[in-house]
Amino acid sequence: MAKKILMLVGDFTEDYETMVPFQALSMLGYQVDAVCPDKKAGDVVRTAVHDFLGDQTYTEKPGHNFAITADFDAVDTADYVGLFITGGRAPEYIRLNARVIEIVQEFFKDKKPVAAICHGPQVLTAAGVLKGYKATAYPAVGPDVTLAGGTYVEVDASEAVVDGNLVTAPAWPGDTAIIREFVKLLGAKIEI
Structure with missing residues (x-):
């Protein structure tokens, strides 16, 4: 039986920050259960494509429909x-x-690996789990990390920050880094 990863998504989740990790983790043999509050397996969420075109913030364009793969109400984190x-x-x-x-x-109580990208750390700040952790995020979320008791670390968008069981990245250019570090935290060994 494949080891299972829980993926939290919602409408207008960032396209690359959803599709790429879902496909990469699935390719490595993990069963990725993508869930969204109030949705069941087979429902979809809309994604958004964010890009950096020289404006003060990112642009947002319609992405793909992303299929939910498990029922949110049935989540048991022990699985x-x-x-x-x-x-x-x-x-x-x-x-x-x-x-x-x-x-x-x-997940934090059980010290299981957790990855959060871009605005994903907003969920961590609301859950009150960042106290004492170093984390990165989309720069506009940096103050939230600090207010939640974490230490915001500014890194290039292509990088990730690891602290204990937590790995974070600032945006989709960091997909490779966050997935690589998340897989290491999961204990997977990839040989080339």
């Missing part, structure tokens, strides 16, 4: 070896769901 929180706009509202907060707190 999973790790948690991946996608970015985009979804974190700002899924963090308002009490069960999302409990899920995150359960």
Whole structure:
């Protein structure tokens, strides 16, 4: 039986920060259960493509429909070896769901690997789990990390920050780095 990863998503999750980790972790043999509050397996969430075109912030364009692969209401964190929180706009509202907060707190209580990219750390700040952790995020989320008791670390968008069981990255250019470090935290060995 494949080891299972829980992926928290929502409408207007960032396309690359969802599709790339989902496909890469699946390719490595993990069963990735993508869930969203109030949705069941087979439902979809819309994604958004964020890009940096020289404006003061990113642009947002419609992405793909992303299929939910498991029922949110059936999540039992004991079934999973790790948690991946996608970015985009979804974190700002899924963090308002009490069960999302409990899920995150359960992963931290059990010291299981957790990855959060871009705006994903907003879910971590709402769950109150960042105290004493170093983390990165999309720069606009940096103050939230600090206010939640974490230490915000500014890195290039292509990098990731690891602290204990947590790995974070600032945006989709860091997909490779966050997935690589998350897989290391999961204990996977990849030989070329």
